[in-house]
Amino acid sequence: MDTQQVVIVGNGMAGHRLAQELRARRPEVRVTLVGEEPRPAYNRVLLSTVLAGTVSADALELADCGARMRLGVRALELDTERRRVTLSDGSVLGYETLVLATGARPVLPRVPGLAADDGGPAPGVSTFRTLADCTLISRLALGGSMAVLGGGLLGVEAARGLAGLGVDVTLVHPVGHLMENQLDPEAGEVLARMLRDLGVRVLLGVGASRWQPSPDEGELVLSDGRAVRCGGVVVTAGVAPVTELARSAGLAVGRGVVVDDRLRTSAPGVYAIGECAEHRGVCHGLVGPCWEQAAVLADVLVGKDTEYTGSRPVVRLKARDVDLAAMGRVPAEPDGDTELVRVSDVTRGRYGVLALRAERLVGAILLGLPDATGPVTQLHDSGSPAPADRFGLLLGTGAAVSETPDKLPERALVCRCNGVTKARLVEAWHAGARDPEALSSSTWATTGCGSCSDTVQRLCTWLAREAV
Numbered sequence: 001m002d003t004q005q006v007v008i009v010g011n012g013m014a015g016h017r018l019a020q021e022l023r024a025r026r027p028e029v030r031v032t033l034v035g036e037e038p039r040p041a042y043n044r045v046l047l048s049t050v051l052a053g054t055v056s057a058d059a060l061e062l063a064d065c066g067a068r069m070r071l072g073v074r075a076l077e078l079d080t081e082r083r084r085v086t087l088s089d090g091s092v093l094g095y096e097t098l099v100l101a102t103g104a105r106p107v108l109p110r111v112p113g114l115a116a117d118d119g120g121p122a123p124g125v126s127t128f129r130t131l132a133d134c135t136l137i138s139r140l141a142l143g144g145s146m147a148v149l150g151g152g153l154l155g156v157e158a159a160r161g162l163a164g165l166g167v168d169v170t171l172v173h174p175v176g177h178l179m180e181n182q183l184d185p186e187a188g189e190v191l192a193r194m195l196r197d198l199g200v201r202v203l204l205g206v207g208a209s210r211w212q213p214s215p216d217e218g219e220l221v222l223s224d225g226r227a228v229r230c231g232g233v234v235v236t237a238g239v240a241p242v243t244e245l246a247r248s249a250g251l252a253v254g255r256g257v258v259v260d261d262r263l264r265t266s267a268p269g270v271y272a273i274g275e276c277a278e279h280r281g282v283c284h285g286l287v288g289p290c291w292e293q294a295a296v297l298a299d300v301l302v303g304k305d306t307e308y309t310g311s312r313p314v315v316r317l318k319a320r321d322v323d324l325a326a327m328g329r330v331p332a333e334p335d336g337d338t339e340l341v342r343v344s345d346v347t348r349g350r351y352g353v354l355a356l357r358a359e360r361l362v363g364a365i366l367l368g369l370p371d372a373t374g375p376v377t378q379l380h381d382s383g384s385p386a387p388a389d390r391f392g393l394l395l396g397t398g399a400a401v402s403e404t405p406d407k408l409p410e411r412a413l414v415c416r417c418n419g420v421t422k423a424r425l426v427e428a429w430h431a432g433a434r435d436p437e438a439l440s441s442s443t444w445a446t447t448g449c450g451s452c453s454d455t456v457q458r459l460c461t462w463l464a465r466e467a468v
């Protein structure tokens with residue numbers, strides 16, 4: 001048996017980042033990454049752009065993290081007493097520290113015909129989590145028509161991406177409005193309208209009751225008796241943390257693997273990060289918190305006295321011609337403590353709402369209001385008092401709007417996925433990283449969802465001008 005210092009189970013975005021963070025702090029630490037997927041780690045966040053045909057699969061590959069790789073093997077059994085983990089190829093790894101970064105897997109709703117006998121997707125059905133899924137969806141879409149089941153973030157991105165390729169897409173969502181976890185009904189209505197204008201057929205308040213595949217075109221029968229004829233179904237009906245390894249080893253598991261503020265599980269020497277982890281009752285579903293946890297755990301493992309206390313994620317949709325950001329919580333109606341400020345131009349696809357309590361932003365939805373996204377997100381991050389000109393803020397025209405690089409506060413988060421502030425970018429620029437690529441290499445800014453690329457470019461231009 002080969003004893004490694006650190007074994008990371010799961011070569012996804014959290015596991016790979018932890019290996020990078022550890023190497024940056026202590027290159028001498030021996031790290032082994034065990035990954036079930038057969039390929040090197042890749043940027044899962046950008047799968048929608050691969051599906052939409054705007055980015056190639058190869059472009060998603062993440063940089064070498066310096067770990068010893070065990071790819072295409074699954075960790076099957078964890079013995080926390082003897083500190084060893086058994087892999088699907090029969091090998092056994094000993095460890096001093098083991099990190100679970102097993103992520104989450106898509107949930108297949110209990111609809112007859114969707115699941116095969118082994119529990120995986122049936123013929124003509126695909127989930128949307130991996131590059132292999134993208135390949136399958138693209139093949140099914142060759143028939144020219146697809147159904148997408150589930151109108152959350154992933155379902156909307158998949159539907160928009162396929163429609164952009166000329167595929168006849170029907171988006172089926174059992175709830176009365178799209179993305180109900182992030183949007184209020186009016187925002188959901190605006191989004192549905194935008195998607196319809198972009199060629200997606202959106203069916204709301206109706207579920208699927210049966211999938212009947214056939215060699216050329218299958219049929220998705222809906223709960224109201226209608227049927228959608230299509231080449232295949234993409235199921236985007238939510239995910240569940242992957243916890244079976246932890247559960248069978250006797251670790252405390254709720255919805256995810258339970259961790260404390262130092263990301264320790266209930267077993268000595270075993271930690272968990274990313275979408276498989278449950279911290280203070282929360283399992284995150286966005287990459288920013290996963291990467292924050294990876295950075296904190298790297299500090300913990302090299303002996304720093306630090307803690308992860310939670311994240312304040314912002315959801316950004318990555319769908320061409322649809323600009324959407326949502327953060328915090330927006331109540332349906334104003335209550336005693338919460339003030340709601342709303343602008344709505346449904347026919348032109350613009351809708352925004354700010355929820356404020358004691359002059360502080362507690363939630364926002366911004367649809368078709370790209371100029372407001374930066375300033376509102378900064379308020380959300382900083383917890384500073386909101387400006388009196390709420391409409392100016394929402395429309396991106398007010399005095400509070402400080403999106404130009406010179407006016408951006410030093411502490412403003414430019415890259416949310418990686419937690420990179422303006423101050424950090426300015427420091428890296430002065431240290432010699434003079435273009436966006438160099439800034440990306442030295443700070444990791446732009447390597448997540450990529451929505452900060454424009455700001456990083458503008459920051460570079462501004463710094464170069466200032467230096468003359």
Ligand SMILES: Cc1cc2nc3c(=O)[nH]c(=O)nc-3n(C[C@H](O)[C@H](O)[C@H](O)COP(=O)(O)OP(=O)(O)OC[C@H]3O[C@@H](n4cnc5c(N)ncnc54)[C@H](O)[C@@H]3O)c2cc1C
Binds near residue numbers: 048075101275288
């Ligand atoms: C289509 C899509 C779009 C997204 N868009 C965004 C976005 O815009 N913004 C955002 O912030 N987030 C987005 N996300 C979410 C983001 O990708 C995840 O939050 C992030 O990938 C989670 O990282 P993770 O390492 O916890 O899990 P994963 O990246 O899923 O990695 C887990 C890895 O562990 C492996 N594994 C599991 N069990 C075992 C085992 N027993 N042995 C070995 N290996 C194992 C899995 O095969 C997988 O490779 C998106 C996700 C998808 C699918």
